[in-house]
Amino acid sequence: MANDLTLEDRAATATAATNAVNRAVPAAAGEAAAVVLDGVSAGYGRRTALADVSLSIAPGSLLAVIGPNGAGKSTFLKLIAGLMRPSSGRITVLGGAPGSAASSIAYLPQAEAVDWEFPVTVREVVTMGRYAHLGFWHAPGREDRDLVAAALETVGMADAGERQIGALSGGQRRRVFLARAIAADPELYLLDEPVTGVDARTQEDLMDVLEAEARSGKTVIATTHDLICAAQRFHQAALLNGRLVAHGSADLVLDRRLLSETYGGHVLVLPGDGEGLVIDDAHHHDEAPKGERHYHDGAGS
Amino acid sequence: MNPVGFLVDPMTYGFMQRGLIAALLVGVVCAVMGTFVVLKGLAFIGDAVSHAAFPGLVIAFIVGAPLYIGGAIAAVATALAIGIVSRRGRLRFDTAVGVLFAGTFAFGVMLFSTIKGYVTDLLGYLLGNVLGISVGDLVQVAFLGAIVLMIVLAVRKELLFATFDPLGAAASGLPVAGLEYLLLALLGVTIVVSIQAVGIIMVVAMLVTPAATAQLLVVRFGRMMAVAVALAAGSAVVGLYLSFYLTLASGASIVLVETLLFAVALILGPKTGLLSRAVQGAATAA
Numbered sequence: 235m236a237n238d239l240t241l242e243d244r245a246a247t248a249t250a251a252t253n254a255v256n257r258a259v260p261a262a263a264g265e266a267a268a269v270v271l272d273g274v275s276a277g278y279g280r281r282t283a284l285a286d287v288s289l290s291i292a293p294g295s296l297l298a299v300i301g302p303n304g305a306g307k308s309t310f311l312k313l314i315a316g317l318m319r320p321s322s323g324r325i326t327v328l329g330g331a332p333g334s335a336a337s338s339i340a341y342l343p344q345a346e347a348v349d350w351e352f353p354v355t356v357r358e359v360v361t362m363g364r365y366a367h368l369g370f371w372h373a374p375g376r377e378d379r380d381l382v383a384a385a386l387e388t389v390g391m392a393d394a395g396e397r398q399i400g401a402l403s404g405g406q407r408r409r410v411f412l413a414r415a416i417a418a419d420p421e422l423y424l425l426d427e428p429v430t431g432v433d434a435r436t437q438e439d440l441m442d443v444l445e446a447e448a449r450s451g452k453t454v455i456a457t458t459h460d461l462i463c464a465a466q467r468f469h470q471a472a473l474l475n476g477r478l479v480a481h482g483s484a485d486l487v488l489d490r491r492l493l494s495e496t497y498g499g500h501v502l503v504l505p506g507d508g509e510g511l512v513i514d515d516a517h518h519h520d521e522a523p524k525g526e527r528h529y530h531d532g533a534g535s
Numbered sequence: 536m537n538p539v540g541f542l543v544d545p546m547t548y549g550f551m552q553r554g555l556i557a558a559l560l561v562g563v564v565c566a567v568m569g570t571f572v573v574l575k576g577l578a579f580i581g582d583a584v585s586h587a588a589f590p591g592l593v594i595a596f597i598v599g600a601p602l603y604i605g606g607a608i609a610a611v612a613t614a615l616a617i618g619i620v621s622r623r624g625r626l627r628f629d630t631a632v633g634v635l636f637a638g639t640f641a642f643g644v645m646l647f648s649t650i651k652g653y654v655t656d657l658l659g660y661l662l663g664n665v666l667g668i669s670v671g672d673l674v675q676v677a678f679l680g681a682i683v684l685m686i687v688l689a690v691r692k693e694l695l696f697a698t699f700d701p702l703g704a705a706a707s708g709l710p711v712a713g714l715e716y717l718l719l720a721l722l723g724v725t726i727v728v729s730i731q732a733v734g735i736i737m738v739v740a741m742l743v744t745p746a747a748t749a750q751l752l753v754v755r756f757g758r759m760m761a762v763a764v765a766l767a768a769g770s771a772v773v774g775l776y777l778s779f780y781l782t783l784a785s786g787a788s789i790v791l792v793e794t795l796l797f798a799v800a801l802i803l804g805p806k807t808g809l810l811s812r813a814v815q816g817a818a819t820a821a
Binding site: 312315316317333336337339340341342343347348349352353354355358359362363365366368370371373398400414418424 | 690702708753759
């Protein structure tokens with residue numbers, strides 16, 4: 235796997251990349267942008283999670299949000315989803331304030347945030363994606379059922395509709411939640427670790443689905459710890475470390491200098507011809523969620 | 536005595552008819568609310584709210600107001616206060632509830648101790664006596680219970696989404712905070728309605744036990760609610776007959792039948808059944 239992530243060109247263009255990278259896009263630049271953050275800071279109580287983030291995300295983007303634990307990745311998504319208010323700065327989502335176009339947004343929580351013993355079936359979970367489009371009292375209708383079935387088909391779970399979610403594997407659970415997001419027919423996907431803790435096949439399948447959605451003009455923003463996946467499958471990347479380190483095309487941003495800046499010097503690039511990447515995230519292990527991956531891949535491994 | 540007579544004879548008494556209707560109403564409303572209480576982990580809050588209703592009842596008694604009104608105001612106010620504390624507080628949530636719970640109940644007991652004379656009415660609220668329910672009370676129970684059920688059913692799917700995945704529900708535009716306060720307010724009303732039947736101390740069992748038993752038996756939300764309702768209704772009937780023939784306290788009989796069913800489900804249930812686990816364990820070992 236590690237061999238696929240070669241940084242050959244990036245090393246040579248590190249400086250150029252840094253300059254090319256969109257460090258701060260003025261809000262005015264993205265009149266038609268799907269998401270605009272302008273000088274946004276946010277935190278929990280006295281602790282600042284994100285400071286002075288400015289960027290503009292175009293419709294149809296497939297953006298990976300990358301950074302160490304506690305870098306503000308989830309906060310970034312929650313701000314855009316309207317689940318958290320910024321302490322300063324301005325956020326525009328789909329042309330309005332966060333939350334104003336909520337039924338056009340699908341948010342996928344981290345797997346740890348879900349009670350998997352909850353008595354719901356796969357189909358019931360996916361149908362929840364339709365609830366915001368229905369009023370109180372109204373039961374899902376034929377059109378909703380069709381959308382749910384189509385979404386299950388898209389993620390390859392058409393046969394699992396009647397299973398209880400707790401009986402699913404980790405990868406299947408992520409597929410089901412992505413199906414719920416698809417069933418909501420959103421303009422904007424906000425996905426917290428959609429491919430964390432899933433097998434390679436599921437990761438490829440889910441990324442295929444997200445890529446297709448982005449190609450059809452939907453905006454996809456996903457946090458990930460998987461730098462290889464970010465480099466190979468995402469079009470853009472945003473590097474966070476309590477602030478925005480870099481934002482731009484994924485192959486430009488996933489540069490060893492910027493990654494090193496993002497991960498606080500814990501990205502080591504092994505010397506030699508085939509360059510490898512080592513991220514030593516050991517000091518974060520105690521707070522790492524279950525199933526999180528850490529890359530210690532070197533050249534030739 | 537023939538079996539028909541065994542079932543029919545108690546119902547020749549007006550107090551048994553009223554008691555059965557009240558126990559069924561309370562059981563059903565509690566089971567529906569209890570499904571959310573169990574899935575949201577609100578059992579402790581249910582206990583706290585029922586104890587907090589006591590000072591409301593005592594104050595209403597002292598000033599000569601309808602007891603239900605006093606209890607309902609205290610219960611709903613406490614439920615909402617707990618909601619606010621849980622959203623904004625800096626203390627651990629169960630700590631805050633524990634403080635509120637004991638403090639409000641102590642306040643009720645203190646007020647109670649100042650009353651001189653005949654206070655059997657109020658003591659009845661501690662342990663409940665469904666067989667002592669009057670026609671007027673029964674009408675109130677039916678009216679309030681129907682309102683609670685109608686509101687819950689109207690927002691059933693939204694409550695389900697908000698309970699299962701609060702962040703996802705909020706991001707999709709559902710008023711998650713509003714739904715939570717609504718659920719807590721309805722919980723307050725449900726508890727006050729139920730206090731007359733089973734008393735402050737045992738209300739939490741009516742809320743939690745049928746739903747908990749149902750969760751052991753089925754894996755779908757809709758079925759869990761239906762099974763909880765069926766268990767609650769069955770327990771109400773069986774409990775009342777036991778109470779009649781064995782001269783037992785009615786509220787305690789109902790709660791004990793519910794508890795017995797829970798124990799049976801725990802041991803024999805298909806999902807978490809201790810028996811099926813033991814069998815599986817033996818099979819693996821063999």
